[in-house]
Amino acid sequence: MKLIRTFGKSAAEATSMIEQIAARGATSTATVAPAVKKIVADVKRKGDKALRAYAEQFDGLTPGQDILVDPAEMEAAWNALPKALKAAMKEAAANIHAFAEAQMPEDWIIEPASGVRTGQIIRPLDAVGCYVPGGRYPLPSTVLMTTLPAQVAGVERIVVCSPNPAQETLAAAHLCGVTEFYRVGGAQAIAMLAYGTESTPPVTRIVGPGNLYVTAAKQLVSQDCGIDMPAGPTEIVVTSDLGDPLGIATDLVAQAEHDPETLAIFITTNEPLGKEVLKQVKLLAKKNKLAKQSLEARGAIFVCEHPREAQALTNMLAPEHLTVDHPDDLQWVRNAGSVFIGPHSPQSMGDYVSGPNHVLPTGRTGRLRGGLSVMDFLKLITVQQYTAKGLAKLGPHAIALAEAEGLVGHAESVRARLNP
Structure with a gap:
């Protein structure tokens, strides 16, 4: 230094x-991009067969071992934890859950003009994939940080992937109520989450940190599946x-x-x-x-x-x-x-x-966004409603703007309702 x-x-x-x-x-992913493209393409094309082959090659999966973790194994991992670690995980989970609840946005409606109502409704994503690294250190805290905000958001299907997961990681998943946990990592896990296989449906968004291969794979699949940010x-x-x-x-x-x-x-x-x-x-x-x-x-x-x-x-x-x-x-x-x-x-x-979440922006991405939050698992859908009176007030302005842009069909769709 x-x-x-x-x-x-x-x-x-x-x-x-x-x-x-x-x-x-x-991060620069150029050095691993060719290998990642091949892995993602193989899993996308060959499904479970390619996923298992790569998991056995890179993730410590043994022949005949299930990729999907039995919930009983997660429960056993939790039961085997020392009391002090259980207490620490429970305290962390409660604080993360409370923080995510405080972040939740609300539905609202305003009336910008008489007879005009506009607003937003909040809806959760259908399914998310939470990636938990399993390399140099076990990261049970990342299980808490990724799955709990998704639960608060109301996501129905929460999938966790982690290569050769440690007992602490499995225990954290049990504490969070995770029922779909795959012992697979790297680009192969990202491909499974993004595109699905014969036995695993795809998710809507992938979140969580990872190594260079994970980051490169997330960037690659981001055209087809949402991601949080490069790590x-x-x-x-x-x-x-x-x-x-x-x-x-x-x-x-x-x-x-x-x-x-x-x-x-x-x-x-x-x-x-x-x-x-x-x-x-x-x-x-x-x-x-x-x-x-x-x-x-x-x-x-x-x-x-x-x-x-x-x-x-x-x-x-x-x-x-x-x-x-x-x-x-x-x-x-x-x-x-x-x-x-x-x-x-x-x-x-x-x-x-x-x-507050520990999945945070790096590489100056902090200029663009904050860390992972409940908002990463939600959609803000805008709504609008007009009465005849409201349309009569604002409709002429919309017609003027549409005609200025040369979009006569847009103007007519308003005009037809003004003069039925």
Whole structure:
């Protein structure tokens, strides 16, 4: 991890580093695209046969083992958990569920003119696929984060896919009431969800993080099936002039241990604080090989000359996770996946139990959208109704606009009702 001033003699070097970071995408899938295209095409064409072949090759599925997990296996996994972990999962599930309920939009109707009623109705998607990674670490928390908002939204069919699922992952699925869980991952799981097989109907949208193959497959099938967002390496930015050096350092190291490609940035105008954070990060990373690798590759501390510069840099980076000093800082935050405020709000709390979703935008996608939410599982359908009086009031305006566009049929469809 390197400390660099954005002003003075090091300004040009800092600008170059910042431009490289800002130019990042969510992830580059070019290296795996050919393999992913073949896998997706095979599963789409050959169905269950190809799905099983790839699951046995890549996902640890044994010959004769069912791809669909028996609910009894999920229940047994739950029963085998230690009491403390059960309690933690229950608390996390309750908070995630409550947060999703608070996010739910409502049906409404307004009357913009006499005899004219317009509004919206909310409807859930029919079926969703929730992808849960099963690689470096088991991620039972991702089961909670993806399935519970879908349940709150009212989705009838919720499908979970995870390769070689850990006991904790199966237990989390039981807690969430999941009944359709497939022990398959990678591009083959995405293809199954998007296109279906002889034994598995397709879903309407696929959500959840994954590796490069999963991301490439989601992008490939997005022409035919909805997806949430491309998932890239974890990102953390801490923008602070007042924070505790040890607390900041632990957050940087914690997120850096996710992936060797993690982006870990500290932005400050307080150079002594920056130097102390750098010292603490080096000490902590000695005990964490993966975090050390990540921090050495993509870790930086930027010392800015003015707070406005620090704020502008933060928004330019549009980080997945952002920590700031005070609630007043929310006034300048424009681009971020999830914001953590103050010294007592470690980012790891958001990964597990706070309630807001931990499936968040990376690669500057935070400029375009926030994290996964109940809205990803809903449709907002607009409605409108006219009485004769309302049509008489607004109809002539519609006719004028239609005729200006040369769409005479549109004008006539209104005129015919004005003069029956």
